[in-house]
Amino acid sequence: MFAYRHAFHAGNHADVLKHIVLQQVMQYMMQKDKPYWVIDTHAGAGIYSLASKEAQTKGEYLQGIARLSLQDETDPAIVAYLELLTRINKDHGYACLDGQYPMYPGSPLIAEYLLRADDRLRAFELHPSDAPLLEDLFHKHKQVKVFAEDGFHALKALLPPPTKRAVILMDPPYEIKTDYDKVVQAVREGMQRFAEGVYLIWYPILPRADYRRMLDGLKKLSDKTLNVSMQVQAPNADGFGLLGSGVFMINPPWTMTATMTHTLPRLLEKLAQTPDASYSLEQGAALA
Numbered sequence: 001m002f003a004y005r006h007a008f009h010a011g012n013h014a015d016v017l018k019h020i021v022l023q024q025v026m027q028y029m030m031q032k033d034k035p036y037w038v039i040d041t042h043a044g045a046g047i048y049s050l051a052s053k054e055a056q057t058k059g060e061y062l063q064g065i066a067r068l069s070l071q072d073e074t075d076p077a078i079v080a081y082l083e084l085l086t087r088i089n090k091d092h093g094y095a096c097l098d099g100q101y102p103m104y105p106g107s108p109l110i111a112e113y114l115l116r117a118d119d120r121l122r123a124f125e126l127h128p129s130d131a132p133l134l135e136d137l138f139h140k141h142k143q144v145k146v147f148a149e150d151g152f153h154a155l156k157a158l159l160p161p162p163t164k165r166a167v168i169l170m171d172p173p174y175e176i177k178t179d180y181d182k183v184v185q186a187v188r189e190g191m192q193r194f195a196e197g198v199y200l201i202w203y204p205i206l207p208r209a210d211y212r213r214m215l216d217g218l219k220k221l222s223d224k225t226l227n228v229s230m231q232v233q234a235p236n237a238d239g240f241g242l243l244g245s246g247v248f249m250i251n252p253p254w255t256m257t258a259t260m261t262h263t264l265p266r267l268l269e270k271l272a273q274t275p276d277a278s279y280s281l282e283q284g285a286a287l288a
Contacts, residue, residue: 041151
């Protein structure tokens with residue numbers, strides 16, 4: 001436990017997909033004046049230098065965010081995402097030259113940038129190294145509260161939020177196989193308290209099939225679902241590696257099907273690492 005640190009993976013193809021989905025969902029939530037909460041159950045450190053030893057060791061961002069550029073992008077969702085990354089970098093003192101991003105924001109920082117005055121962010125991080133970094137990042141932000149707790153177990157205590165509107169992002173590292181079962185349990189318990197919430201569950205696509213079992217469990221919780229995914233690379237010689245990722249949504253905004261139908265082909269075009277790369281968009285019965 002605690003072996004995983006997102007600094008090694010920041011800005012990779014999985015982050016790109018996850019954060020485009022998160023931004024589009026939050027922008028939809030802002031169409032109503034009523035405030036809402038964002039609850040991030042596995043928030044990480046919140047901000048990552050792509051020049052750090054960790055990022056350079058893996059170099060995963062080179063197959064992710066480094067492949068995208070505002071100069072040649074026309075897809076509205078990708079453009080909005082890249083403009084947000086540029087803004088966050090500039091606010092933190094980094095110049096983005098030729099589409100290069102020196103710093104990559106994690107989910108909680110992206111969410112914080114999209115909050116309105118009455119919206120709130122609640123972020124959980126249990127890792128002993130990352131939790132203090134997250135606390136320091138947001139210690140002056142009154143709209144944000146950080147908890148050094150296990151987001152799986154702590155989530156239900158926040159539901160339903162006072163506003164009765166919320167986006168719940170759940171993206172554990174899945175470093176242990178029981179995380180897949182914990183996701184289903186946490187979402188089930190969350191929906192028992194707050195069935196109306198928008199639940200976003202990020203997952204890795206790996207050679208082993210644990211994530212498929214989790215998806216089967218999530219599908220049983222609601223028929224108002226949308227599952228978007230991309231497989232961008234083939235397994236390595238050892239049969240391991242992150243092949244792609246997906247975001248399983250419960251109660252997604254009605255706009256997300258059309259948005260991702262347009263955006264996924266463009267993302268795949270930019271991020272594919274193998275000729276047989278593919279994307280998928282699967283709706284639940286209530287959205288079909």
